[in-house]
Amino acid sequence: MRSSTSHLPDGSDWTGGPVGERATCLLCPNPSPMTLDGTNTWLLAEPGSDEVVVVDPGPEHPEHLRAVVDAVEARGARVALTLLTHGHSDHAEGADTFHRLTGAPVRRAVVRGGEDDLVAGDHLSVGGLDLVVVPTPGHTADSVSFVLPAENHLLTGDTVLGRGSTVVAHPDGDLEAYLGSLERIERLTASGEVTSLLPGHGPSVADAAGVVGWYQQHRRERLEQVAAAAGRVQPGPGEDLADAVVRTVYADVPREVWPAARLTVLAQLEYLRAHA
Structure with a gap:
């Protein structure tokens, strides 16, 4: 989920498609100010393999889920494993339906614990394709990313987007954890x-290095802006401090994403209190 615009490459003509030899994006037709062009569903496979890993089947969107299955079957392949980067509905809502369509197991990081959890350093191998699990909490507590070593890709979910900055979705999201995840990347x-x-x-x-550096700088700058605003703004009628900070710091951001910006501001205020 997006929270603001940035100086990242525009990429407004993004429609998905292959990236390298092992990754292909099927773009879900759910564009919005929060989802940008839509949710990216990633199909990963070793060249020549008949086993495909699907990352983030997306929302409960029957046409998209069917299109993913059809794309895999058109290769003469099958979905062998489904992975979720986190539990937000635009990435994971369709997972149960997708499991019924494919029979493939669905794996995710479950914060409360469980035998099928994805944990740091897990090596997944499917049809000769290798992936490494990298916990990247912050956007949500359950956010994970996946390294595709053969092509030096990192599938980031909503931890780092292709355009704009992301939401630290307080209270599940946590800024300290998010900054740690950026350092890990x-x-x-x-x-x-x-x-x-x-x-x-x-x-x-x-x-990747340039964008992650931009994300780190952007977070530092926003934190400084929030700290300064929190010390001087006066909430208006019906507002709390977070509302007033959003109105001040995120004035350049479309109002339709202010609710998401508010979550990030709450996370920033919590971080500032903890580090006062």
């Missing part, structure tokens, strides 16, 4: 393990 880019990003919304990103 930065280390992956610095080591060369990750050079490109396959996000949950917006176009693929060829310059």
Whole structure:
């Protein structure tokens, strides 16, 4: 889910399609100010394999779910595993229906614990395709990303988008955790393990290091702006402090995303209180 515009490449003509030899995006037709062009459903497979991993089947959108199945079957392949980057409805709502359509197991990070949880460093191998699980909480508590080592891709869900910045969805989302996740991704880019990003919304990103650096700078700048605004704004009638900060700091952001900006402001205020 998007929260604001940025100086990232425009990418407004993003329609999905192949990225490298092993990844293909099927774009769900659910565009909105929050989902950008729509939800990216990623099909991952080793060249020549008849087993496909699907990341984020998307919302309960029958035509899209059917299109994903048809795209896999058109390759003469089957869905062997479904992975979820997090539990928000635009990524995960259709997972149960997709399981019924394909029979493939669905795996996710479940914060409360469970035997099928995805955990840090898990290595997944399907049809010769290898993936590594990287916990990236912050947008939500259950957010995870997946390294595709063969092509140095990182599938980021909503932790890093292809355009704009993301929501820290308080109270489930947490800014301290989010900043830690950006540092984790930065280390992956610095080591060369990750050079490109396959996000949950917006176009693929060829310059992973540059975009992650922008995200870190943007978060620092927003935090400074929120801290300054919180010390001087006066809430108006019917407002609380978060509302007043949004009105001040996010004045350049379309009003339809102010509710999401408010969640991020609440997360920022909590962070500032914890680090006062």
